[in-house]
Amino acid sequence: MTTETNTQNIPPLLELPTENGVLRYREAGEGEPLLLLHGSGPGVTGWRNFRGNVPALAEHFRTLVLELPGFGVSDGFGAAHPMMSAQTAVRAFLDGLGIDRVRIIGNSMGGFIATDFALAQPERVDRLVTVGGAGTNLFGPAPSEGIVRLSEFVENPTRESLVAWLHSMVYDRSLITEELIEERWTQATDPETLASSRAMYGSAALERMSAAMRNPDVAPGWANLRKLTVPTLITWGRDDRVSPVDMSIIPMRTLVSGEIHIFPNCGHWVMIEQQKAWESVVLAFLQR
Incomplete structure (x- = not known):
């Protein structure tokens, strides 16, 4: 189980037993519940994705940072691919x-998970916010530069390949500190976590994704966006090299109650690189 290098002001890691395993999470604030779902990638945790945003969000909401199965914090839920366990985990967490x-x-992968949950159970979702996690590539190559760098790391996990991937995540490379590299490296090279990452982004996984995109008999996930009735805010970094900003065009045109906010000078981690601006936009939307 992961540890954090700086334990100041970190809410305790709580445990919720379920029939599929223990889900771990952090909680801060009071009021209506707000669930935060993290993205994927080497060394990711929910807390690392959102630790800078929790104080602002917790001023208004009971903020719950769920650690999704397959990333080294919560139990694995028995699925080889974290996306296969995600919906079960979210339902079990809320029910529990x-x-x-x-x-x-939802950030990145968490945005797709949140969207699928809102499609399946719209009566349980009041409002939805995604961060670089909706739609599909229209103009740029698929897989994107960031996904290629991620695949290179999981196939050959070196510090150099980790740094190359981290640099693809941001517009401002000064955000990639030695402390960040070290905390990511320690967890990313854990054998179980690395195996989970390979299931998602290894060369074989990327080939399967490419084959599915070429298969006319497979309905793409973004085709269901027009069925999403939950009020939705799509946020994006203009300079995202993991999920290119053109992915936002399809949700912009198809979401019934959707709106888009694109932040300049910003890569994939919008909630980190444009923290204050992102928090302002998101809180205004959530409280509207």
Whole structure:
């Protein structure tokens, strides 16, 4: 299980037993519940994705940072691919805490998970926010530069390949500190976590994704966006090299109650690189 190098002001890691394993999470604030779902990638955790944003969000909401199975914090839920366990985990988490209705913020992979949950159970989602996690590539190559760098790391996990991937995540490379590299490296090279990452982004996984995109009999996930009725805010970094900003065009045109906010001078980690601006936009939307 992962540890953090700086333990100051970190809410305790709580445990919620479920029939599939233990889900771990952090909680801060009071009020209506707000669920935060993290993205994927080497050494990711929910807390690392959102630790800078929790104080602002927790001023207004009971903020719950869920650690999704397959990333070294919560139990694995028995699935080889974390996306296969995600919906089960989200439902078990909300049921276990007795939460009937929730606002959700999902970063990258977490955005796709949150969208699928809102499509499946719209009565349980009050509002939805995604961060670089909706739609599909229209103009740029697929896989993108960031996904290629991620695949290179999981196939050959070196510090150099980790740094190359981290640099593809941001517009401002000064954000990639030695402390960040070290905390990511320690968890990313854990054998179970690395195996999970390979299942998602290894060369074989990328080939399967490419084959599915070429298969006319497979309905793409973004085709269901027009069925999403939950009020949705799509946020994006203009300079995202992992999920290119042109991915936002399809949700912009198809979401029934959707709106888009694109932040300049910003890569994939919008909530980190444009923290204050992102928090302002998101809180205004969530409280509207």
